[in-house]
Amino acid sequence: MGASSFAKFTVMMIARKFSLVKGGFFDKNLHAGRGSFHNHAGFCRPMANCLVMPFFGRKGLAMNTRKNTLYNVAYRVFSMLLPLVTAPYLSRVVGTEGVGLYGYSWAISYVFVLIGLLGLENYGPREIARVRDDRDDLNRTFSAIWKMQRLVAGVTLLVWLVYVFFIAGEEKIISLNLTMMSVSCLVNLDWCLMGLDEFKPIALRNTAVKLLAAAAVFLFVRKPEDLWVYAFVWSLSTLVGCLSCMFSLRGKVTPVKVTWKEALKHLAPCALLSISVIAVSVYRQMDKVMIGALADMAQTGLYENAEKIILCLSGFISAIGTVMLPKVSRMTRMKQMDAVKRHIRLSMELVMCMVCAMAFGLAAVAVNFAPLFYGDDFAYSGTLMMPLAFTLLSIGFANVIRTQWVLPQGRDTIFVHSVLTGAVINLIANFVLIPPFGAMGAAAATVLAEFSVPAVQFVYLRKELPYAQYLKTTGVYCLFGLVMAGAVVLLGYVLPLHGWGKLAVQVTGGAAVYGALCLTYWKLAKRSDIFRLMRRK
Template sequence: MQVVKNYLYNVFYQLLTVLAPLITMTYLSHVLGADGMGVQAWTNSVVSYFLLFATLGITLYGQREIAYVRDDRELRDRRFWEIQGLHTMVSLLAIAIYVVFVYMMRHVPGEFSANNHQLYLQTWVIVSGLLDISWYFMGLEDFKKTVVRNSLVKIAMVVLIFILVKSADDVDNYILLLALTQVIGNITMWFYIPGKVKLPKLSTLNFGHHLLPTLGLFLPTIATQIYLQLNKTMLPLFASGSISLSAFYENADKIVKVSLALVTAMGTVMLPRVANHYANGNTKAVNDAIYKSMDFVTAMAAPLMFGMMALGPKMSIWYMGPNFLPAGWTITILSPIALFIAWSNVIGTQYLMPVNRTRDFTISVTVGAIVNVLLNFIFIPLWSLYGAAVATIIAEFAVTLYQVYVIRHQLELGVLFHGLWKYLVAGVVMFAVIATMAWRMPPFPTSTVVQIAVGVVVYVIMVILMRANFVLTVQGFIKGRLHK
């Protein structure tokens, strides 16, 4: 029951994190336009590389390490201050390097010189990373604190955007709002620390002990970040177009991430649970948790993939305006990553990471990053925006394929992907129905809502008729609750 509660908390937070910008997207697309949104997307992609260096692999490492020692109060407190101390030192170094980098790039022709001031404003993003201690509470499987505090901050951000961003000249306000709300959200988490986490004697703290393990997780994190951010960075530089291409890709990516929030939230919840089972030597519990999680995310990801594939173009017209139709087609192209990321989240984040197979996880995302970089150089000059999307799909598939290969002896692939065909068949039927509806109906909000509702009904009916595992699991859960 605790896993279900934590999942629901994390789904709510992940959805709010992504929905907050989606709520404002239609407003900003008309107020700032593609170029204004492109400036924010591109400069944020640049600062993200330095944020990555600032956080090393601490988010995953800290969560895992706290989960390992959560029953030992003294060791847990010492572990927190050691990891956060290392985090602070590295973050301050990253801020200094970033400021020097932006200063040195101020005269480079193109986007760097044109948006130098906005790059400076993005420094606050790294500051927010320095203050982020959500990994501690996630390691304790305490998701409520993170959700409540940060949810209030996200809601405030939405309100402030409508108040302070009024025209195309307010790009700076938009950048600062996004960055400073992250800072404030992370500061609020520190209010829980006094009285909860004791500060040991400094002489007992060993910051360097955690450096190599975090560097081990830094490699897969940087590889992942490369193929998440590099598309937005490269598009204005390598494609024949403008910085608006970054806005098209950014908006499409945000919409896809709404669906992924439902899927990847399970990974955040399951990591500390699986890590605790592994620390106690309970291999059977680890494997059973992975099998159930894989079935769950597949059942969720399949309809999301086919739904976005069918509805992306028409939805983008009424949601962002006709000028953003390229973002709609990008959603259609990107939609298969919903399934690939769902699987790699289970195998990589929920299995390889908790059982300390960091090397395999690192290689998998490194393969994805290399594939993405190479294909970007080929596909972006050929197909511009859509080339970047195709490169992302192939990269995500490469990550998943490698991870499946390395766990083939520890997990039974037949069990792991049991019933996959049922979800795919149900998804294809759903796609055929709502794609036909989208083709015949005008691009209005009510049309999209009707199409989504019909799609959900069709998919649910199909999985019930085929007696998919997910249906049986839900039935078992309901019966268990009724008999309590």
Template sequence: MSIAKNYIYNVIYQIVTLIIPLITVPYISRVLGSNGVGVNAYTNSIIQYFILFGTIGISLYGNRAIAYVRDDKDELSRTFWGIFILKMITSIVAYSIFSLFLQATNTYQFIFLVQSILILAAAIDISWLYMGLEDFKKTVIRNLIVRILGVVCIFIFVHSASDLWKYVLILALSQFLGQLTLFVYLPKTVKKVKIKWSDIKKHFMPSIYLFIPQIAIQIYVVLNKTMLGYFSNTNEVGFFDSSEKIIKMVLAVVTAMGIVMLPRISNTFARGDMDKVKDYLYRSFDFASYLSIAMMFGMAGIASELTPWFFGPGFDRTGVVMTVISPIIVFIAWSNVLGQQYLMPVGKVKGYTVSVCIGAIINFIFNLALIKYYQSVGTAIATVVAELAVTAVQLYWVRKDIEIKKLITSLWKYFICGFAMYGIIRVIGQFMEVSYKTTIVQVIIGASTYFILLFIFKSELNKQLFNSVWKNFKKVILR
């Protein structure tokens, strides 16, 4: 399947996993309030630690491992079952530790128990198999159906603040059932093979090597909310979580390319074609910059007018947090290309690990220093600084392998056009009242400004993308 089609499928997959709760946010934020949203975010952040230790980097490793052997059905099957059994063993250990934690804690005990379904969902997740095979269509269709049913259930069963546990249960079961449906395709994908203990344990250490950066990533992704909840309050967690949900939905469009390119680059590297690997890297970085810079300025521009009508009363602070945190769209897009699309596929995991560990340390220090004074805004600042550090370290790590100048050659065009777009969006916001109509106008005029200005600046990528869209559009019309 082509990279373009896989990218589209994976964009859909990533957006589905994030947009479903986002669709319900205006309703849930009003029904549960910032405290209820904060309790869900806080307890979920704790559960993510058990998921992390249960999967120990296996899913990320599995994606790459499958890509290496996908042309050999016997080796593919042996690799899959070895990794899957290892993941089940580590997940059982993680859930056992969670059971001890549940007995020791006195707060939100029932909510924690419901959230623990997510640990089981992570245990049976085999999406890494299909991603390694570059077959994203299956994961998209099955998850889409299950998650739409989940949205319907939320509107049917969640009506008051006391229904928080129902909301958490619906989200967790949607995740679990979505993963379970992927097993329908398994018999046609892999064969039953006799597995020895050596086939299982050989995957343990390579997974551990990827587990270390996963821990670091989790520190500045999940620990944000844990520290915010501990040093501040659940309302502030709700503000940060709500803004992060929107930012992550936007990010999904960009980072989807990373998941698509990881197996492709891994397979290309296994064949020894380094020139092609670098060509993929340059093109992917340019595309990521093209999208992410526009999205950063766009989200910062619409935040003030979006949050009041979208989240409802009591969420005004979310707009400020969203504006402050918006630069991570660019930094994560860049580190996704450098880390997941280059360092990991070519086996330079050490560089990736060092970068995210430095990011985690910086995030922890800045959170410790800023939360007390700035609360959710402080956490947003800490997140931005951490992501900037990760990107900077990765750029330093790849400086001898690739031409940095070739990576950044078009950035000035994207930043100038993005800043101009931001200015126009803010002018619209000053003259129009807060409503969904204003947001729609801002998005349409802002996006049009960005693309038109890039035509004026003669952006080659902008021209190629629009020619491709126009060509496909004409094909549909002629049919």
């Protein structure tokens, strides 16, 4: 894949977590997705052109925004991929129970972090951006929000310590070493830097800190008993990253004395923005917590590594919606609703084309991939990846509708209802399915939750959008994905190869089959619009 094509593909892949301000280029309320992709030059290059060019256009973004986007994308992609560097090593050192114990402890800690930040990564940048041109207003707004942040984070930290010392069981030591994640909420001022369009220090400083943390993992985590070191290193890196970014605010903003009334007026809007984020975390993190509580840590470890592959690549799905959002929002403001519907139709086709390749391809190679990547003890993680891979279908479908119809029209209620429905279904299904089926029960619960999201959208929007047309398009690419998966599995049986060589041939063969089917279909259907996009440079 050439450098220019890779840049296009990477810019497309901005994850939900990469958002800057609600209603701007990036809206962090976007539903998190899961995903993966096969990195083949011949197929990804036209796909990148198809997906990027309609949304960015030839002139692209203004230079400053483009630089900020690239810094943000580069750092977030790095953050997604870094766990894949350390995960195989950690899995072989601490085993399934060690990975499960860490995943269980980290999931609980992360929920406390979300509560401690209370939606500030959405709310803070928006408020700072509004007053950035008036230094006095900027100082007062910053000081008021930070004062409110310290109050919420301080209370959350106290509750976390109560949990660690009086409630936590076998995870007590690991949880204690994760305490610095909650402490970091007191000094996490990235939201202010984002509001000031200062993404370079966030990206560079945090990248440097995480690289040092990864090096420390390889140096100091040598045996199962060193799991606490792993937790300490990553927790410390979070705190150091936040502290280092504070120095970047010197000269840009000055803390001033503000009243509690000024500070607390930001509490309600922050809490409102945090609802969807916390709801999403329920079925992103609670799976591991409930497996640990209702099954055992070994099952948690198997699920953790199965989900890690999907989550680390999930940004490649949800990011497409982030890239789509600005143009569709402008079209919506101009009341060009027919153009928006045409845009959704083309976007749905291209997104589902890519998503079906991901879902069926990942499901077909998962059983071979997991033991190669994580070690033989994690072979069952591949089995868990198979149902989880199909959540990509619902995520891709819902993402297009949400980012091109729901959010541009400001109909946040539909988004919140769909997310809350998914969270409730996941919670109930986990209680029912985990005791008899363990990690596989959690995987089934996640599938149910993910498919409930587009179902709720359908209930609201069935009279506004041509769902029959979208489902027909999805069915075509699902059929192609099924044929591709069959070819991949067949190659696995007949090839005299083993290990990574066999996997590489399977992936290459599957991509070739899927690409050929798509190109043939587009030609027979006379889809000149798609071929025009593929020819764009």
